[in-house]
Amino acid sequence: MTNTLHRYGKAAGFEDDYILFAIPCKGKNDEEAVKRLKEFLEICARHHPVNMGNSTSGAYRPSQELHPTIHWSRNTKADYNGVIAAVEKIGTVAAVFSTRKKAEECLADLIEADLGLSINMSTSVEGAHRAAENCGIHRHSVEYSLGFLDPHDHLPNSQVLELSTMCGHGMVSFNLARKMLDMVREGRRTTDQAVATLARFCPCGVYNPERAKRLLEESRKRQA
Amino acid sequence: MGAIYVDSSVNRAKINLDECVECGACSRMSNETLNPHLVRSVRSLAKIFRFRFEPEPDVCPTSAFVIDDLPYPRIVRRIFSDPLIEHTSTGIKGRGTEEVKTNDVAHRVSVGEVGYVIEFGRPGVGVRFHHIQTMTMALAKLGVHFEGKNPITHLMVDRSRGTLKEDLLHEKILSAIVELKTTTEEVPAILETVEKVSKTIDTVVALGVSTRCDQTGNDPVLAPLLDDLGYDSERAKTNLGLGRVTNTRNGEGNISDEHSASVR
Numbered sequence: 001m002t003n004t005l006h007r008y009g010k011a012a013g014f015e016d017d018y019i020l021f022a023i024p025c026k027g028k029n030d031e032e033a034v035k036r037l038k039e040f041l042e043i044c045a046r047h048h049p050v051n052m053g054n055s056t057s058g059a060y061r062p063s064q065e066l067h068p069t070i071h072w073s074r075n076t077k078a079d080y081n082g083v084i085a086a087v088e089k090i091g092t093v094a095a096v097f098s099t100r101k102k103a104e105e106c107l108a109d110l111i112e113a114d115l116g117l118s119i120n121m122s123t124s125v126e127g128a129h130r131a132a133e134n135c136g137i138h139r140h141s142v143e144y145s146l147g148f149l150d151p152h153d154h155l156p157n158s159q160v161l162e163l164s165t166m167c168g169h170g171m172v173s174f175n176l177a178r179k180m181l182d183m184v185r186e187g188r189r190t191t192d193q194a195v196a197t198l199a200r201f202c203p204c205g206v207y208n209p210e211r212a213k214r215l216l217e218e219s220r221k222r223q224a
Numbered sequence: 225m226g227a228i229y230v231d232s233s234v235n236r237a238k239i240n241l242d243e244c245v246e247c248g249a250c251s252r253m254s255n256e257t258l259n260p261h262l263v264r265s266v267r268s269l270a271k272i273f274r275f276r277f278e279p280e281p282d283v284c285p286t287s288a289f290v291i292d293d294l295p296y297p298r299i300v301r302r303i304f305s306d307p308l309i310e311h312t313s314t315g316i317k318g319r320g321t322e323e324v325k326t327n328d329v330a331h332r333v334s335v336g337e338v339g340y341v342i343e344f345g346r347p348g349v350g351v352r353f354h355h356i357q358t359m360t361m362a363l364a365k366l367g368v369h370f371e372g373k374n375p376i377t378h379l380m381v382d383r384s385r386g387t388l389k390e391d392l393l394h395e396k397i398l399s400a401i402v403e404l405k406t407t408t409e410e411v412p413a414i415l416e417t418v419e420k421v422s423k424t425i426d427t428v429v430a431l432g433v434s435t436r437c438d439q440t441g442n443d444p445v446l447a448p449l450l451d452d453l454g455y456d457s458e459r460a461k462t463n464l465g466l467g468r469v470t471n472t473r474n475g476e477g478n479i480s481d482e483h484s485a486s487v488r
Contacts, residue, residue, distance in 0.1 A: 003307070004461060005341075005430075005432050005459065005460070005461045006343070006346070006347070006430045006432070006459070007459060008347075009458070009459075010458055011458040011459070014458070014459060021325075023322060023325050023326055024326075025322060025326035025329045025330050025467065026322075027471065028326070028329040028330060028467075028469045028470075028471060029329055029467060029468065029469055029470040029471060030471065031470065031471045031472065031473060055307075056308060062252055062253050062254040062255075062282065063254045063255075064254070064255050064287075065255060065256070065257050066254055066255065066256045066283060067256070068256060068258070070254075070256070070280065070283065071279050071280050071283070074280060092325075107464070110466065111466065114466075115466070116466075116467065116468050116470040117466070117467055118322075118325055118326040118327075118328050118329060118463060118466065118467030119463075119464050119466045119467070120325050120461055120462060120463050120464060121461075121462045121464060122459070122460070122461045122462070123459070123460075123462075124458060124459055124460070125447075125457055125458070125459065125460040125462075128460060128462035129441070129462070132441060132462065132464055133441070137441070137464055137465060137466070138437065138439070138440060138441025138465060139437045139441040139442075139443075139462050139463070139464065139465065140327060140328045140436070140437060140441075140463040140464060140465030141324040141327040141328070141333060141434060141435065141436050141437060141462075141463040141465075142324070142434060142435065142437060142443055142460050142461070142462050142463070143323060143324050143339070143341065143432050143433070143434035143460055143461045143462075143463075144432060144433055144434070144446070144447070144450065144455075144457035144459075144460045145430070145431075145432050145457060145458065145459045145460060145461075146415075146431040146432065146433060146450070146455045146456075146457060147430070147431065147455075147456070147458075148347070148428050148429065148430050148431075149418070149419060149422040149428065149429040149430075149431065150428045150429075151422060151423045152426055152427075152428075154349045154427070154428050155347070155348075155349070155428060161347065164347060164348060165347050168346075168347075169307035169398075169399075170247070170346055170347055170348050170398050170399060171247065171249045171307065173225070173249070173348060174347075174348050175226075176281070176282075179281055180281075183281075188278060197280070197281055197282050200253075200254070200282055201249060201252075201253070201282065203252065203307060203308055204307065
């Protein structure tokens with residue numbers, strides 16, 4: 001699962017995108033891992049993440065049997081407690097931070113907690129290296145994204161790619177990203193409403209609403 | 225994918241089943257449970273007056289999407305496309321394995337080795353298995369070792385040739401990952417092959433390469449090599465080395481790792 005590796009953008013564009021995730025290894029440290037996965041998320045929640053997920057649902061979730069008034073009064077807030085409570089099976093859990101400071105403070109607490117789970121950081125190469133150094137640990141392994149090979153020009157423009165690739169499983173379609181860009185540019189939705197819509201499609205909870213908000217704002221201002 | 229379209233001859237939304245990869249995103253969207261006749265009547269009335277209601281874009285007013293029970297081989301589309309479905313071959317949700325995310329306890333990629341994560345169809349384009357086979361056959365000619373726990377490797381009928389099950393070749397999926405491991409010396413040949421073959425298959429390829437850092441947390445080998453080969457690695461997934469073996473049931477202690485760095 002490389003659902004956070006191939007976010008489109010330059011390293012400088014990941015200044016507001018730090019993902020910490022924990023994963024148990026089958027047969028090595030998965031006994032009673034659910035409790036430790038919950039503990040991981042509880043620690044993350046104390047450091048003001050912008051999204052969290054438990055590989056089944058994120059802090060922004062779709063709803064069933066909505067009332068028609070929802071079209072005028074939609075909740076755009078994240079629900080972190082719901083994510084923690086819903087961890088029932090062993091899997092990957094993640095938290096997204098919008099600053100390196102918050103990510104580092106969270107990482108320091110995770111080191112202290114010594115959960116025994118593998119903990120990874122997904123961001124720019126340099127960003128993760130510096131965060132590890134500042135917390136007094138050394139990187140164990142690193143997986144580099146070498147980007148996309150698209151010789152047949154299937155991919156859309158960079159604005160759409162930056163928004164849609166924040167769900168690495170491809171649940172935020174190019175068309176939805178385009179639609180949200182248009183709706184924000186034309187003043188038909190606020191950026192908060194648009195990013196909540198985008199984030200609801202990412203069941204892993206690794207979509208970064210703060211980065212999406214910045215990208216949508218930049219797009220709106222560029223057009224003005 | 226563009227699988228959902230409006231068929232103007234019947235004025236209804238339909239799903240192009242050949243293009244649909246069974247990712248389940250449509251069925252997970254928010255729902256109202258309004259009567260379809262009422263919804264169509266309101267829309268028809270609004271159309272007459274050139275009035276356009278702009279509802280929430282992620283709400284289906286009639287809960288119209290229903291997930292079908294799928295027979296083989298179509299079920300494979302869902303297994304590879306829906307992130308909430310667990311691969312029985314790996315025991316984890318998603319299209320790949322734990323890669324280097326658990327390398328601190330699994331030691332999958334060691335010093336002097338390079339792991340590759342070659343992902344097809346992503347982002348947002350999709351891929352058919354025969355495109356993946358074109359790549360795996362080209363890589364097999366280089367004598368690579370395909371990761372045994374990877375779902376694509378499980379679908380191979382002949383790993384030495386990189387051939388996949390024939391009845392799957394025309395199935396379309398959202399994405400799939402081929403994983404392999406080589407020595408550092410083989411990196412240029414592998415990347416050259418992947419680039420060359422990607423030009424012949426009608427999809428996109430996302431490429432990731434991984435390695436083990438040294439005792440000081442640095443990567444003095446792969447990063448400079450990628451730089452020399454002209455690759456920009458802006459982003460990475462970094463294993464912070466905090467994992468350890470904690471299971472007691474099988475009596476395993478902490479596996480010693482001669483390259484392991486101290487936590488503090």
